[in-house]
Amino acid sequence: MSKHILVVANQTIGGAKLLDLVRERAKEPDTSFTLVIPMTRPRSGYVIYDDAVRDSAQVRLDLTLSYLRGVDVVASGELGDEDPYTATLDAIDEYKPDEVIISTLPLSSSGWLRRDLIERIEDGTGVPVTHVISDMDADGLPFNVTLVVANVTAGRGTLRARMKEVAAEVDDMLFIVVVPLQSHGDGRAAAVARARLGNTLDKMRREGLLVAGMVGDPDPYTATMNALQFYKVSRIIVSTLPVTRSGWLRADLITRLRKASNIAVEHIVAEQPAEAAS
Numbered sequence: 001m002s003k004h005i006l007v008v009a010n011q012t013i014g015g016a017k018l019l020d021l022v023r024e025r026a027k028e029p030d031t032s033f034t035l036v037i038p039m040t041r042p043r044s045g046y047v048i049y050d051d052a053v054r055d056s057a058q059v060r061l062d063l064t065l066s067y068l069r070g071v072d073v074v075a076s077g078e079l080g081d082e083d084p085y086t087a088t089l090d091a092i093d094e095y096k097p098d099e100v101i102i103s104t105l106p107l108s109s110s111g112w113l114r115r116d117l118i119e120r121i122e123d124g125t126g127v128p129v130t131h132v133i134s135d136m137d138a139d140g141l142p143f144n145v146t147l148v149v150a151n152v153t154a155g156r157g158t159l160r161a162r163m164k165e166v167a168a169e170v171d172d173m174l175f176i177v178v179v180p181l182q183s184h185g186d187g188r189a190a191a192v193a194r195a196r197l198g199n200t201l202d203k204m205r206r207e208g209l210l211v212a213g214m215v216g217d218p219d220p221y222t223a224t225m226n227a228l229q230f231y232k233v234s235r236i237i238v239s240t241l242p243v244t245r246s247g248w249l250r251a252d253l254i255t256r257l258r259k260a261s262n263i264a265v266e267h268i269v270a271e272q273p274a275e276a277a278s
Contacts, residue, residue, distance in 0.1 A: 001030070002030040002031070002032070003028060003030060003031045003032075003098045003099075004031075004032050004033070004034070004095060004096070004097050004098055005022075005025055005031065005032070005033050005034075005097055005098065005099045005100070005101060006033075006034050006036065006088070006091050006092065006095055006097035006099070006100045006101070007022065007033055007034070007035045007036070007100075007101045007102075007103070008036050008037075008038070008080075008084060008087065008088050008091070008100065008101070008102045008103070009035070009037065009102070009103035009104075009134075010037055010038055010057075010060075010084070010112075011060075011105065011136065011229070012103040012104060012105060012132075012134035012136060013035065013037055013060050013061070013064050013103065014060065014063065014064050014067070014141050014142075014143070014145075014231060015103060015132070015134030015136055015139055015141070016134070016139045016141060016142045017103075017132050017133070017134050017139055018101070018103040018132045018134055019064075019067070019068070019142050020142070021101060021130070021132055022068065022073060022075075022101070023068075023071060023073060025099075025101075026072075026073045026074070031074070032074040032075065032076075033068070033073065033074065033075040033076075034075070034076055034077060034078070034091065034095050034097070035061060035064060035065065035075060035076070035077035035078075036077065036078060036079075036080040036087055036088065036091045037057045037060055037061050037077070037078075037079055037080060038057075038079075038080045038081060038082055038083065038084045038087040039054060039056075039057045039079055039080070039081075039082050054079060055213075055214030055215055056214055056226070056227070057079050058079060058212070058214070059176055059212045059213065059214045059227075059231075060231065061077045061078075061079065062212035063143075063145065063174045063176065063210075063212050063231070064077070065077050066174060066210050066212070067142070067143050067172070067174065070172075070210075078091075084102075084112050084117055085115070085117060085120055085121070088100065088102070088117075088121055089121075089124065089125070092125050092127060097127060098127075098128075099127065099128050099129075099130060100121060100125075100127050100128070100129045100130070101129075101130045101132060102117065102118060102121065102129060102130070102131055102132070103131075103132040103133075103134050104117070104131070104132075104133060104134070105133070105134065105135070105136070106133055106135055107133075118131050136232055137232070141231070141232055142172070143172035143173070143174055144170050144171075144172055144173045144174065144234045145173075145174050145175070145176060145231045145232070145233045145234060146163070146166055146173060146174075146175050146176070146233060146234060146235050146236070146237060147175075147176050147178065147224065147227055147228065147231075147233045147235070147236045147237070148163065148175055148176065148177045148178065148236075148237045148238075148239070149178045149180070149216075149220055149223065149224050149227075149236065149237070149238045149239070150177070150178075150179065150200075150238070150239035150240075150270075151179055151180055151182055151193075151196070151220070152182070152196075152241065153239040153240060153241060153268075153270035154177065154179055154196055154197070154200040154239065155196070155199055155200045155203055156239065156270040156271060157271065158239075158268055158269070158270050158271045159237070159239045159268050159270060160203060160204060160207055160209070162237065162266075162268055163175060163204065163209055163237070164207060164208075164209065166235075166237075167208075167209060167210075170234075173210070174210045174211070174212075175204070175209060175210065175211040175212075176211075176212055176213065176214070176227060176231065176233070177197065177200060177201065177204070177211055177212070177213035177214075178213065178214055178215075178216040178223050178224065178227050179193050179196055179197045179200070179213065179214075179215055179216065180193070180215075180216045180217060180218055180219065180220045180223040181193050181215060181216065181217065181218040182218065189218070190215065193215045194215055197213045197214070197215055200213065201213050214227070220238075220248050220253055221251075221253055221256055221257065221260075224236065224238075224257055224261075225260065225261070228261060228263075233263060234263075234264075235263060235264045235265070235266060236257060236261065236263055236264070236265045236266065237265075237266045237267075237268060238253065238254060238257070238265060238266070238267050238268070239267075239268045239269075239270055240253075240267065240268075240269060240270065241269070241270060242269055243269075254267050
């Protein structure tokens with residue numbers, strides 16, 4: 001008899017305890033999962049960009065699905081309503097799960113628990129609910145994440161080559177690629193950034209890299225710090241033009257990120273395109 005399990009989580013979607021439980025449940029024959037991530041707005045910056053809000057949630061979903069599928073878990077996923085209660089009820093109505101697994105931060109830092117989410121779901125649906133508490137700082141992740149920040153240099157071979165080296169050095173390495181918006185003065189910033197991101201992810205996936213990506217705040221510092229709230233990353237790679245052409249370097253981006261994040265920040269200077277070098 002087949003079994004379907006609904007998993008609802010936000011910041012803890014990649015938590016080791018949650019994914020350990022999913023892998024344990026997946027040992028039962030014919031068990032499949034649907035992951036739902038309620039969307040959350042970034043803590044700072046241009047929160048008016050609805051696409052950026054969706055992207056940040058989609059990144060967490062894509063990376064987690066990539067990991068689960070890599071360990072032979074049958075899983076799909078979607079983004080849900082910003083309210084976790086509504087997101088969960090909508091998914092229960094759609095998928096009729098046999099069980100709901102809800103993952104939260106510890107009580108001291110969980111808004112979901114302060115709103116009695118677990119009890120409300122149990123009382124309102126009658127579906128068995130399993131609650132997983134994930135302390136992301138203490139438990140860590142079962143995989144490694146590198147955050148890559150780039151704009152016009154995102155598709156350059158130098159960056160992809162370094163990412164392949166990192167992937168070869170560390171098992172289960174996943175990459176989040178953030179492309180900050182860049183003003184064009186004609187309202188095309190979001191479209192240009194999204195096209196650049198899509199082309200970049202396609203190139204990286206063709207080379208065997210496990211990647212997900214998002215368009216970020218126009219300020220690369222804010223875009224990076226917003227991304228760091230969603231996953232515990234092991235390193236940051238920032239790709240720029242040479243110092244004579246890079247506004248990011250003139251704004252001392254690398255030093256500021258090292259001080260603020262306490263994470264190893266690697267700087268890659270992109271090679272010149274062939275037509276520019278001739």
